Amino acid sequence: MDVSALGRLLLVVGIAVAIVGGFLALGGRLPFGRLPGDISVQGQNTSFFFPIASCIALSVVLTIVLNIVFRR
Known part of the structure; x- marks a missing residue:
């Protein structure tokens, strides 16, 4: 190397x-995990949380950063 x-x-x-x-x-x-598009369902004995808007926002940010870093 x-x-x-x-x-x-x-x-x-x-x-x-x-x-x-x-x-x-x-x-x-x-605000990651608390964005308006995040899904949170709570029942009596269970809870389900799916941060779809946070995942999309994080994906966009990482795509931009990695394109800047690895641009040749």
Whole structure:
């Protein structure tokens, strides 16, 4: 492996770790899991939660970020 390729890999991994750390630090303030399109059903003894709008929003954000990072 070329040294410059290793440096680029370490840079990308470092940025990814910083982004994940930021999301974890701000986790309580972000509306993921409580968006208007998220489905939550509660019965007497059961509950079901499917965060469809949050999944779509996260997919769009990750697609944009990864396209910027891996663009050649």
